[in-house]
Amino acid sequence: MQLSREQLLRAYRQMKTIREFEDRLHEEIPKGLIPGFTHLYSGQEAIAVGVCENLNDSDAITSTHRGHGHCIAKGCDVKGMMAEIYGRATGLCGGKGGSMHIADLSKGMLGANGIVGGGPPLAMGASIAFRNRGKGEVAVALAGDGSCNSGPVFEAMNMAVMLNLPVIFVFENNGYSEQTAPAYAVGAGKTDMVRRAQGFGMPASKADGTDFFAVYDMTREAVERARNGGGPTALEFECLRFFGHFEGDPQKYRIKGEVEMARESMDCLKNFRKRVTEAKLLEASDLDSIDSEVLKLIDEAVAEAIAAPFPPDTDVTKNVYINY
Amino acid sequence: MAIKTYREAITEALMIEMDRDERVIVMGEDVAGGAGGSAGVRDNQNGIFGTYPQFHARYGENRFIDTPISEAAIVGAAAGAALAGLRPVVEIMFADFIGYCLDQIMNQAAKFRYMFGGTSRTPMVLRTAYGAGLSAAAQHSQAIYPIITHIPGVKVAVPSKPADVKGLMLTAIRDDDPVIFFDHKALFGVQGEVPEGDTPIPFGKGMRYREGKDATVVAIGRMVHFSEAVVDKLAKENGITCDVIDPRTTSPLDEDIILSSVEKTGRLIIVDESTPRCSVAGDISSMVAMKGFDFLDAPIELVTSAHSPVPFAPNLERAYLPSGGRIEAAIRKAVEY
Ligand SMILES: Cc1ncc(C[n+]2csc(CCOP(=O)(O)OP(=O)(O)O)c2C)c(N)n1
Numbered sequence: 001m002q003l004s005r006e007q008l009l010r011a012y013r014q015m016k017t018i019r020e021f022e023d024r025l026h027e028e029i030p031k032g033l034i035p036g037f038t039h040l041y042s043g044q045e046a047i048a049v050g051v052c053e054n055l056n057d058s059d060a061i062t063s064t065h066r067g068h069g070h071c072i073a074k075g076c077d078v079k080g081m082m083a084e085i086y087g088r089a090t091g092l093c094g095g096k097g098g099s100m101h102i103a104d105l106s107k108g109m110l111g112a113n114g115i116v117g118g119g120p121p122l123a124m125g126a127s128i129a130f131r132n133r134g135k136g137e138v139a140v141a142l143a144g145d146g147s148c149n150s151g152p153v154f155e156a157m158n159m160a161v162m163l164n165l166p167v168i169f170v171f172e173n174n175g176y177s178e179q180t181a182p183a184y185a186v187g188a189g190k191t192d193m194v195r196r197a198q199g200f201g202m203p204a205s206k207a208d209g210t211d212f213f214a215v216y217d218m219t220r221e222a223v224e225r226a227r228n229g230g231g232p233t234a235l236e237f238e239c240l241r242f243f244g245h246f247e248g249d250p251q252k253y254r255i256k257g258e259v260e261m262a263r264e265s266m267d268c269l270k271n272f273r274k275r276v277t278e279a280k281l282l283e284a285s286d287l288d289s290i291d292s293e294v295l296k297l298i299d300e301a302v303a304e305a306i307a308a309p310f311p312p313d314t315d316v317t318k319n320v321y322i323n324y
Numbered sequence: 325m326a327i328k329t330y331r332e333a334i335t336e337a338l339m340i341e342m343d344r345d346e347r348v349i350v351m352g353e354d355v356a357g358g359a360g361g362s363a364g365v366r367d368n369q370n371g372i373f374g375t376y377p378q379f380h381a382r383y384g385e386n387r388f389i390d391t392p393i394s395e396a397a398i399v400g401a402a403a404g405a406a407l408a409g410l411r412p413v414v415e416i417m418f419a420d421f422i423g424y425c426l427d428q429i430m431n432q433a434a435k436f437r438y439m440f441g442g443t444s445r446t447p448m449v450l451r452t453a454y455g456a457g458l459s460a461a462a463q464h465s466q467a468i469y470p471i472i473t474h475i476p477g478v479k480v481a482v483p484s485k486p487a488d489v490k491g492l493m494l495t496a497i498r499d500d501d502p503v504i505f506f507d508h509k510a511l512f513g514v515q516g517e518v519p520e521g522d523t524p525i526p527f528g529k530g531m532r533y534r535e536g537k538d539a540t541v542v543a544i545g546r547m548v549h550f551s552e553a554v555v556d557k558l559a560k561e562n563g564i565t566c567d568v569i570d571p572r573t574t575s576p577l578d579e580d581i582i583l584s585s586v587e588k589t590g591r592l593i594i595v596d597e598s599t600p601r602c603s604v605a606g607d608i609s610s611m612v613a614m615k616g617f618d619f620l621d622a623p624i625e626l627v628t629s630a631h632s633p634v635p636f637a638p639n640l641e642r643a644y645l646p647s648g649g650r651i652e653a654a655i656r657k658a659v660e661y
Contacts, residue, residue, distance in 0.1 A: 035459030035636065035637070035638050036458065036459035036460055036461060036636060037458075037460055037464070087459065087636055087637035087638060087639075087640075088637070093636075095635070095636060095637035095640065096461075096462075096633075096635045096636055096637070096640070097461060097462070097636055098459065098461045098636030098637075100460075100461055100463065100464070101461055101462065101463070101636070113463070114420070114460075114461065114462075114463030114464050115420070115421065115423070115424075115463055116393050117393065117424075118463075146392070146393045147393065149392035149393050149394045150393055150394060150395075150424070151394065151396050151397070151424070152424070175362075176361065177392075177393055178353070178354050178357070178372075179354050179357040179358050179359075179361060179368065179369065180353070180354055180357070180358070180359045180360060180361070180390060180392075181359065181360030181361050181362070182360065183360035184359035184360030184390070185359070185360065185392040185393070186392070250368075250369065252358065252363060252365060252368035252369065253357060253358035253361030253362070253363050253365065253368050254361060254362050254363055255362040255363045258362050310637055310638075310639045310640075311637050311639070311640055313639060313640065313642075313643040314643075315635070315640060316630045316632055316635060316640050316643045316644050317630050317631065317632050320631060320632040320633070
């Protein structure tokens with residue numbers, strides 16, 4: 001494990017920020033001030049953070065309808081994200097995008113995406129820009145297990161191999177696409193995401209998505225290969241989502257106890273804390289103080305979002321065309 | 325007549341047809357739901373918008389098919405299955421996702437009958453939920469029926485009332501051509517009288533929901549409800565009375581009901597949720613300008629959404645959609661012209 005103390009602290013802080021961000025949304029949504037559909041990422045934090053810890057601001061990611069974790073891991077401003085989710089003028093997209101469409105190009109966050117399978121072709125395209133620029137930047141498509149059944153994802157993987165592009169396709173297998181499990185939807189079973197990618201001729205492997213270190217290591221290898229002209233990689237990370245598909249989902253497709261079991265034994269934060277404290281890499285007190293800082297940040301983010309103004313109605317047609 | 329919701333009316337029509345005709349199948353993402361899930365239960369949410377209660381139990385795995393997230397394959401499969409003798413109804417959950425399967429609609433299903441010299445039929449229905457109002461933002465809210473109406477070879481239904489949903493769905497499934505059926509996602513809970521039994525409504529026949537003499541309001545889908553409220557208010561408060569006409573299908577379009585109403589009132593206001601350029605509103609307006617020019621006593625008024633993607637923030641979304649205020653102003657402007 002080559003991670004510095006600083007990196008470990010950062011990784012924990014980001015995972016904790018995602019967890020608190022989502023837990024807080026879960027509490028706030030029933031209060032009725034958050035419009036639209038919200039899909040929470042809780043349980044998958046180690047994937048976003050393990051992947052993005054290998055990236056710089058000049059590297060790009062594309063995301064999904066479940067994008068809050070990806071945004072935070074890529075360094076988006078947490079207060080700007082919260083304001084966006086509340087539909088406020090101070091949001092990262094001025095209240096135009098909401099939960100499903102948060103983007104921050106300055107951080108290489110090319111957008112959450114309401115279209116399943118929308119991201120991988122975009123990441124592949126970004127990697128053409130990176131290849132041509134020749135500075136060793138990489139693009140990462142973060143996508144769900146369900147997205148691997150979408151044609152554009154296949155097309156993107158094939159083109160990436162054909163053009164030997166610096167792009168990594170990450171499939172977060174959280175056990176479900178909406179209510180349908182990969183055991184039903186993904187051809188020959190859960191292993192198929194890896195085998196499919198191999199069929200396109202790229203290296204592909206999978207790991208426990210609740211283990212930050214496994215995600216980090218596997219991504220690191222893929223990123224190094226991409227930066228050095230070695231072409232695309234596909235990665236599959238297994239986990240379980242802690243909440244429903246969207247907030248309000250009655251989750252009748254899951255057995256009782258599935259989420260409790262996941263929270264008990266598949267909690268990436270608990271696992272990380274145990275691992276780093278037992279190995280004496282960090283002290284429990286280091287982590288505790290991060291916990292309280294994060295809580296304060298989320299409190300402030302919610303309070304500031306609620307206090308922020310809505311965008312002026314005249315913004316409706318702003319940015320449709322230049323000089324509209 | 326029984327009072328039912330828009331959602332119940334859809335279910336009723338689908339059940340009538342599935343019971344009546346073995347060839348009718350339903351396919352889509354999570355139409356039953358729960359496939360492969362740890363609880364091992366199906367029919368657990370009655371489909372995403374609740375339109376398929378216990379369908380899996382009733383019709384079984386061969387006729388009620390959960391699919392992977394593969395829109396192009398779903399619609400292509402419907403076209404292929406239709407060519408091979410089935411009468412598929414497929415669901416594309418949100419109309420926005422038609423982006424992925426437009427080729428299968430536009431270049432495949434829509435073309436067969438004509439391109440094969442009339443030797444084939446493609447009896448399929450694509451059901452989809454469209455429309456703004458839920459802050460679902462730019463990729464989950466579009467009213468794209470004009471894009472589909474533009475394509476020769478498909479029929480397009482955009483019903484507003486529970487009774488119409490039932491009658492038009494019965495017709496859609498029995499029709500030998502591809503039908504794209506747009507349900508407004510903000511209307512599923514709306515109630516109305518629905519006739520019992522087998523009551524198909526022909527395509528290309530509009531409906532007059534209000535009778536008046538001062539102006540004709542042609543409205544589509546959810547905009548029928550918006551327009552009725554404004555028209556009722558104007559009648560009560562100002563004595564201005566209007567016809568409110570719902571074409572119900574945009575392809576074929578009932579030109580006669582619109583033209584005969586404009587002949588009577590001399591004024592036309594069209595209320596359409598889709599964006600204005602190349603829209604159904606624009607199409608009806610040009611039709612009346614061509615065929616009913618002499619009837620008009622005032623310029624035609626269009627009330628449409630803003631020409632922009634659908635915004636997220638609730639106030640922006642309200643500003644985007646035609647509002648009661650804008651509809652009222654357009655009627656007054658035409659009447660006072
Ligand atoms: C093209 C398209 N089809 C369907 C949907 C509806 N939808 C939203 S999320 C989702 C499931 C996605 O599953 P997965 O890729 O596994 O991601 P997860 O939700 O598990 O994070 C579906 C079907 C969509 N948004 N876009």
